[in-house]
Every structure is written in structure tokens, then in C-alpha cells.
Amino acid sequence: MASQNISPIDFDSIKNLTAIEAKAVDQLIINELSSDVILINQMGHYIVGNGGKRLRPMLLLLAAKALGGVNDNHLILAAVIEFIHTATLLHDDVVDESDLRRGKESANAVWGNAASVLVGDYLYSSAFEMMVRTGNMRVMEILSKTTTAIAEGEVLQLLNCNNPETTEAKYLEVIARKTAILFSAATRLGAVLADTSAEVEENLAEYGQQLGVAFQLIDDALDYKATKEELGKNLGDDLAEGKPTLPLIYAIQNGTPEEAAIIVDAIRNGKREAFNEVYAVVKRTQAIAYTEQRAEDAAQKAIDALGVLPDSDYKTALTLLAKFSVQRSY
Numbered sequence: 001m002a003s004q005n006i007s008p009i010d011f012d013s014i015k016n017l018t019a020i021e022a023k024a025v026d027q028l029i030i031n032e033l034s035s036d037v038i039l040i041n042q043m044g045h046y047i048v049g050n051g052g053k054r055l056r057p058m059l060l061l062l063a064a065k066a067l068g069g070v071n072d073n074h075l076i077l078a079a080v081i082e083f084i085h086t087a088t089l090l091h092d093d094v095v096d097e098s099d100l101r102r103g104k105e106s107a108n109a110v111w112g113n114a115a116s117v118l119v120g121d122y123l124y125s126s127a128f129e130m131m132v133r134t135g136n137m138r139v140m141e142i143l144s145k146t147t148t149a150i151a152e153g154e155v156l157q158l159l160n161c162n163n164p165e166t167t168e169a170k171y172l173e174v175i176a177r178k179t180a181i182l183f184s185a186a187t188r189l190g191a192v193l194a195d196t197s198a199e200v201e202e203n204l205a206e207y208g209q210q211l212g213v214a215f216q217l218i219d220d221a222l223d224y225k226a227t228k229e230e231l232g233k234n235l236g237d238d239l240a241e242g243k244p245t246l247p248l249i250y251a252i253q254n255g256t257p258e259e260a261a262i263i264v265d266a267i268r269n270g271k272r273e274a275f276n277e278v279y280a281v282v283k284r285t286q287a288i289a290y291t292e293q294r295a296e297d298a299a300q301k302a303i304d305a306l307g308v309l310p311d312s313d314y315k316t317a318l319t320l321l322a323k324f325s326v327q328r329s330y
């Protein structure tokens with residue numbers, strides 16, 4: 001596929017560049033979900049088969065192909081990355097008391113919180129069992145540090161909940177650890193298995209980190225501009241959970257005292273019913289535009305980090321993914 005034939009917003013065309021490898025990863029995931037505990041099979045297949053972009057495994061595969069090709073260890077680690085991501089979603093939905101995930105009932109809404117936590121633990125355990133098969137200590141070091149950072153990010157987010165005094169810097173620290181670090185691990189691992197230089201590895205890790213930040217910031221913005229169908233979850237969920245996301249933080253800082261008070265009260269008390277009032281303030285202060293600009297800045301940093309790669313369709317795809325991250329509506 002020629003690079004110029006990939007539209008900047010045509011996500012499916014980008015996915016096609018790794019379609020064969022992605023199919024192998026999906027089969028590996030299905031095989032690894034095979035357990036004699038029936039509930040694990042049921043929930044695992046429900047969650048993994050429940051839509052999703054498979055973005056993180058795709059990033060690992062694209063990075064690998066941009067650096068020479070994909071081997072069996074790349075496939076294993078792509079599955080590992082997806083398992084870790086899925087485990088975090090299971091735990092997130094329990095903590096957030098969410099009942100929708102990707103437009104369908106969340107696993108905890110179907111099976112309950114206890115089952116969701118335990119199957120999330122199973123997926124984490126399976127991920128570490130799989131990564132050991134690579135026999136690569138560097139791989140295990142990266143993923144161990146990654147899962148630790150994700151857990152720290154989750155706890156930091158919990159501490160920030162219902163706290164309207166959360167600063168932009170504190171919020172960015174949360175998404176750096178909770179969300180962006182797994183993007184970074186995916187692209188870093190593609191470089192590590194290709195045995196590249198330290199410079200290439202660090203640049204690919206930076207690409208993933210900045211891409212993850214851009215994705216999360218756009219998610220923040222979409223919570224105040226997308227439809228329920230596009231978002232795949234209830235509008236105002238972040239507000240109901242008392243999460244001080246960047247649009248809210250910016251609106252508090254740039255609204256009138258009366259407007260700021262509306263948002264402060266909504267965050268402090270998790271008031272979904274205040275969504276329309278909060279939305280009006282967010283819109284008037286141009287907080288969505290500010291959040292989108294921060295996301296575009298991160299996406300550009302991601303693109304700049306790709307300068308160490310040789311030109312190829314895969315480098316082009318990684319560039320377009322960074323652009324897609326800030327153009328998407330879902």
C-alpha cells in the first residue's frame with residue numbers, strides 16, 4: 001500500500017498494514033483465554049471481543065515493521081499489551097461504577113464487581129506468564145515498570161477525584177502514568193525486540209507517550225462534545241465520577257467566580273445533573289478548544305519523535321495515527 005493512499009483520518013487503512021499480524025495476535029488472545037474456569041472464558045471473550053480499536057497492539061506491530069519486521073515475540077507482546085489494557089479497563093469500570101463500555105454493558109454491569117476484579121487479575125497474571133516466554137529480561141523490566149506506573153496513576157486519579165483544586169500539572173501526571181505509559185511501552189517494545197540503538201528506542205517510547213497523552217486529552221474533550229453513541233459511554237460520566245479533567249480545570253481557572261463555583265460544586269459532589277450548566281461554562285471559556293490544542297501539541301511531539309525512523313509506509317502510518325488521534329470523534 002502506497003503511503004500517499006492512506007487518508008489521515010482513515011483508521012481502517014492504517015489497520016490494514018498490520019491486518020495479517022493482528023489476526024495472529026487475536027488468535028493468540030483467544031488461545032490464552034482458554035481456561036477450565038468457565039466464567040473466565042465467558043468474561044474474557046466478552047471483553048476482548050467487545051469492539052475497541054486494538055490500538056496499542058497495532059502500535060507495537062507498526063513500530064516493529066518500521067524497524068524491519070515482526071517475529072513471534074512481537075506477536076506475544078502485542079497480546080500481552082492488550083491483556084494489560086483490558087485488565088485496566090475491568091478495574092477502571094469497577095472503581096468508576098461504569099455501566100457502559102464501548103457502547104455495551106460493562107463486564108461489571110453483567111457479572112458484578114467481584115468477578116470483574118478477579119478476571120482483571122487473571123488477565124494481568126496471564127500477561128506476565130506470556131511475557132516470560134520471550135526470555136528477554138529487558139522486556140520484563142519494561143512491562144513491570146509499566147504496570148507499576150499504571151497502578152500509581154490509578155491511585156493518583158483516585159486522590160484527585162472530587163478535588164476541584166487539582167492543577168493541570170497534577171492531571172497531566174495522572175494521564176502520563178495511567179494512560180500514556182502503555183502506549184509508550186508498546187512502541188518501545190517494538191524497538192527493543194528489533195535490537196535498535198538507544199536513541200531509536202527512546203524516540204519511539206516518546207512517540208508512544210505523547211500519542212497516549214493526545215488520545216486521553218481528546219477523550220476528555222469528547223466527554224463534552226460527542227454523542228453517547230460516538231463515545232460508547234454515558235455523556236457526563238467523568239463529571240458524575242468527580243473527575244477534574246482538563247476542560248474542567250481550565251474552565252474553573254478562566255470562568256467568572258460564579259461559573260467556577262458551579263464546576264467546583266459539580267466536581268466535589270459528582271453532580272451529573274449539573275452537566276448542562278457545566279457544559280455551558282466549558283463552552284464559553286473555550287476549554288474544549290484549549291484541551292484540543294494541548295492534544296495537538298502532544299501529537300506534534302509524537303510526530304517529531306519519528307524523525308529517527310527510515311521512511312516507509314509504517315512510519316507514515318504512525319504519523320497518521322498521531323493526526324487521527326486529534327481528529328477523531330470516537
